[in-house]
Amino acid sequence: MPRKKSPQPAKAGKSFFQLASFGKRMEFWLIGEMLRHGLDVYRPLVDDKGIDAVVRRQDGTFVEIQIKARSKDIAEEQAGLFAGIKCEPSPNYYFIFHAAAIGENGKMWIMTADEFIESASKNIKGEHIGKYTLRLSKYKTNKETGLKEAYANPEFEKFSCTSFERISGREKSA
Secondary structure, eight states: OOOOOOOOOOSTTOOHHHHHHHHHHHHHHHHHHHHHTTOEEEOOSOOSSSOSEEEEOTTSOEEEEEEEEEOTTSOGGGTTEEEEEOOOOOTTEEEEEEETTSSSSOEEEEEEHHHHHHHSEEOOSSTTTTOEEEEOEEEEEOTTTOOEEEEEOGGGGGGEESSOHHHHTOOOOO
């Protein structure tokens, strides 16, 4: 029987399990926020298809949700870096990205699978060939403090959200 791979080394003093549990906690927190905003949210028993939640819209249609989150404890250069993501085009598949290190309460972006594929870069070589990488943040050095600060990449502002209207189907017209 083949041996399981060891967890990746811990980053910035955090164990692999602390980092992995952050993602799960963020899934539950964002699902809680969707429920608080009146969405009907269902959780799959198994997360092997990249679906963290399913939302039933008022019109009876369903959308599948993949949640990706980055901790505030991550290096500023990686605050909004989402890498190694599998994605197939699908009209009812959405991504919720959350970067805790950006802004006072974190930053959220919502994209359809098609928008994600159009915005991300596809790995064409290496171990993660065929997977996607998306950098939703940039960083700068504060001239006064000398510290690096992460900020949202303005290129993706159109996907920035503070509510779940894109997912609910009640998106406001521009």
